[in-house]
Structures are given as structure tokens and as C-alpha cells.
Amino acid sequence: MTVISVDLSNRPYDIHVRAGLLADVGAVLTPYARNGRILVVTDENVAQAVLPKFEATLRDAGIACATFTLPAGEAGKSWTQLERLTDWLLEQHVERSDHIIALGGGVVGDITGFAAHIIKRGCAFVQIPTTLLAQVDSSVGGKTAINSAAGKNLVGAFHQPALVLIDPELLSTLPTRQLAAGFAEVVKYGLIDDKAFFEFCADNLDSFFGGDPDIRAQAIIRSVQSKARIVAADETERTGTRALLNLGHTFGHALEADTGFSDRLFHGEAVAAGMALAFRYSVRLGLCPAQDAQNVAQLLQRAGLPTTLSEAGVTANGATLVDYMRHDKKMSAGTLPFLLARGIGQTFLSKDVVLDDVAAFLDSEA
Template identity: 55%
Template structure:
């Protein structure tokens, strides 16, 4: 098992990565449990697959469980869901010194984390991510949010978990498409800041996707460590360092929005296509070599992820996709910074991007192939 520290001033925490981490719940979570009952918010599917094992671990430690189940899907990250959850947490008499357990993917982690950020002006929570995407991305770093009619994750707060338990055994039941979607975020860490990890994934990515225990633990632990370093440097995304984690997301979120934030395009699939677009746009500007852009495209395609937006069957054009981008959280004084590349492993924040040029570029991509 790997243990990765997230070093924040006075508020650091640990991420435990390995198989059967849930079975060690009693010892790992004990410092954060003040009552003999765990308050648990779980994705319905995650609880169906992993609830029995979680319950056994809790009961072995002498803890009862109060359970709130959340329907899977982005639809649960809404005002209505947030209200229902916070009302329930208040009924459970959750106090500021208590910790709520979030078991599931990014939706449950985001929703629960935001509820805990605002409940009685802040109570603790523990992340138990059960998808690859959540284990390497959303469970670490303290970004919590719900969606609005305007866009994704636009209403939220920075609220760090007290502990993250990434049990790789939970990925055994993850559908292949969800596994590939999560892999997009793993690949992202190599593309944005670690050429050696990118090269390792070129040789070992198929083993990660096949859930080989050793390869999977290395990939998840390396990804978490990369995110932990960036979060420690720029927790609230004020210096530009943390913005690097959004590589592929400005383009990807626009694609997701055009698809109605639906299962037509999963988040990781949008990020994968967005990374290809970021690479190709970087090459168009003369920042990135065509060979590196091609390598990124092949890495995405090799993982079974979408690389060509012309194949997504979207009835849209570049101008409409750019309109979606205007709701991006990185907008500042009317300017939208873009995460672009100088080479594989060297991302940077470009603040001089002409959105009309982006629209023209997207029109070309939509008509390609």
C-alpha cells in the first residue's frame, strides 16, 4: 500500500492507495470517529457493490452506520440534491467536529464535500473513492461543487477531506468504459508535467486498464502524488500552478456541455478529447511539435478514448463550443486562459488566446476525418 501526504499548512492529510484498504477502515478512520455511528453518503451502485464490505469493516470496529444513498449520475449534483442531503445530515445531528464518509465516484465526493463545507459552516469528511477517475482526481485537493443550469461545478467551495482511502479492489467492478474514462486523468498527469510517467504509460497503460495490481497501484499513486504536489503549491488556484490540472478541461467541458453533461460523453472522455485538442491547438500556435501532438493523440486512441470530435456526432460549430467555454471558472476580467503545451510534460497557462481563432480551429476539427 502506498501512502501519499497532501501537505497543506496545518491541514495536511493522507491518501492511502492499495487493495482492500476498506478492510482497514477501523484502524485508518479511528482518529476521525467521535461517535459509535458512521454517517455515510454513498452512490447507490457503489453501495450495492461495496456496502457489505464497508459495513463489515465498520461493525468490526464497533460502529453502526447511518446511510444516505445518492442516485448515480451528474443529475445528483444539483441544488435539490444538496438540500435533501444537508437536511438529512442535520437530522442525523452531524456536528462540526464529526466526519461524514463519502463512498462512491466523483459525484458523491463533490456533493458530500460541498454539503460538509456549508453544514454548520464546515464539518469534516472522508473520501472513499470507488472509481479510477475519483481516485486520481476529484477525491484529492478539496474542490467540491454542484452543477447549475449555466455549467458544471460552478457552485462550490474549497473544502479538504481529512482522509482519502483509495481501495483499488473497488475498481474490480468498474465498467470498462468508466475505467477508460478514469485513465484519461491518469494520462493527463504525464502529459502536463511528467514525461517519464507518460513514457511509462505508453508501455504499461494496457496493464493499468487490465487492472494489474502492481501497475494499477503505481499509476494511481503516481497520479495522486503529482496532484498533491500541485495542490500544496496552489491550494486555491490563485497562482496559476493548480490551473495546470485543468489540461484538457476547457475544451472537454465545452464538449460535455454540448452533450448535455450526459452519458453520451463521460467526463474522462471529454478530457481525453480535450487533451488532443489542446495539443493540436498548441501545435497550431507553434508551441508544440507535431510529433508530440501525434504521440498524445495515439496515447488517447490506444486507451480506447475519443480523439476526434468529428466522430462525436455533435450538431454544433466552433462558435457555439466557444460560448460554452465562456462559463469556465478560469475566466478573469473577460479573458479565458488556456492550458497549452510546449512539450509532453511541459504545460503552461496561455493568456493571449484569441477565442475567434479557437472557434476557427474547432470548426476545422469538426470537419476533419
């Protein structure tokens, strides 16, 4: 077992990483079950692939569970589903002392965390992420949200989990495309401030996708350690440190908007394309060596990820994509901060990017 602490002054919590953790998760969750019962939120895919084993280990520990199932994909992160979920929680007589279990990927974790934040003015919740993207990114750090007509994650709150339980063996249930989407977020940590980790990802890509348990565990642990460190330094993005985690997301969210927040483009795929775009835009501005941008694109392409607008299935022009960006929640006083790079492992936050130039750059990428 590897235990990583998120050292927040008022509500620290631990992240447990261990292969096979799901098999005895009931024993771990016993202290979180009120009167021998817990409430579980999952989605249609996880309900088939993981939930039966999860319920069995709960029964072995003497824990009953009631389960709410969301639609799979981004459709599960809407106002409609939030209303359904909160109504269900109230029907289940949820109490503020309860710990709601989020068993699933990023969508499940995001909406469950947000529901836990607002129900009865705040319940606790536990993250059990079942996708690589959720294990290395969305389950850690307390960002919760739903999507709205205006864009992705625009309605939400910071609400830290009480515990995060990560079982790398769950990755064996994922289709290759979903595994690749999560790998984009793994690579991100190398691009932010750890060139050696980027090189680890490049050197071990074949082993990672081939199912090597040690390489997968190392990638997860190093990613979570990076995120825990950044979150502890800047929980709510007050200093700009946590904003580094948004590398690729400003471009990526615009690509997701253009593709209708659908399975046409997974979130991790959008982030991959967004990171490649951010590095090429940094080259355009004279900030980053062209070879570094090429190396980033090559690694992502080796993982089967999109690195261009056409590969991402995006046909909108630059002005349209920039209009999507104007809805970004980081917009302040008419200015949108961008994550740019001086090289691999040298990401920084720029507040003087001209959006008209971004539009022209995107037109040149079409």
C-alpha cells in the same frame, strides 16, 4: 501501505493507498466515528457494488452507519440533490465534529465535500474514492462543487478532506468504459510535466487494463503524488501552478455541456478529447510538434477514449462551444486562460488565446 502527505500549512492530511484497504477500513475509521456512528454518502451504483462490504467491515469494528444514496452520474450533483443531502444531514443531527464519509466516485466526493463545507458552517469529511478518476484526481485537493444550469462545477468551494483512503482493488468493480475515463486523468499528469510518466502509461497500457495490480498501484501512486505536489504549491489557484491540473478541461467542459452533462460523455472522456484538442490547437499556434499531438491522440485512442469532436458525440459548431467556455469559472476580465503545450510534459498556462480563433479551430475539427 503507501502514505502520501498533502502538505498544506494549515490543514495537512494524508492519502493512504493500499490494495485490500476496504476490508479493514472500519479500524481506520474508528477515530472518526462519533459515539460509534458515522454518516455515509454514496450513489446507487456504489450502494450495490461496494456498500455491503463497507458496512460489514464497519460492523466488525463496532461502528454503526447511516447512509444517504444519490442518483448515479452527474444528475447527483445538482441543487436538488444538495438540498436533499443537507436536509438529511440535519435530520441525522450532524455536528461540526463529525466526519462525513464520501464513498463513491467524483460526483459523490464533490457534492459531499460541498455539503460538508456549508452545513453548520463546516464539517469534516473523509474521501473513499471508488473510481479511478476519483482516486487519482477529484478526491485529492479539496475542490468541491455542484453543477448549475450555466455549467459544470460553477457553484462550489475549496474544502480539504481530513483523510483520503484509496483501495486499488476497487477498480475491479468498474466497467471498462469507466476505467478508461479515469485513465485519461492518469495520462494528464504525464502531459503536464512528466514525460517519463506518459511513457510509462504508453508502455504499460495493456497491463493496466488487463488488471495488473502492481501497474495499477504504480499509476495511482504516481498520479496522486503529482497532484499532492501541485496542490501543496498552489491550493486555491493563486499562482497559476494548480491551473495546470485543468489541462483538457476548458475544451472538455464545453463538450460536456453540449452533451447535456450526461452519460453520453463521461467527464474523463471529455477530458481525453479536451487534451487531444489542446495539443492539436497548440500545433495550430506553432507551439507544439505535430508528432507529440499525434502520440497523445494515439495513446488515448488505444485506451478507447475519444480524441475528436465526432468521437465525443459533439455536433455543435465552434461558436456554440466557445459560448459554453465563456461560463468557465476561470474567466477573468473577459479573458479565458487556456492550458496549452510546447510538447509532452511541457504544459503551460496561456492568457492571450483569442476565443474567435478557438471557434475557428473547432469548426476545422468538425
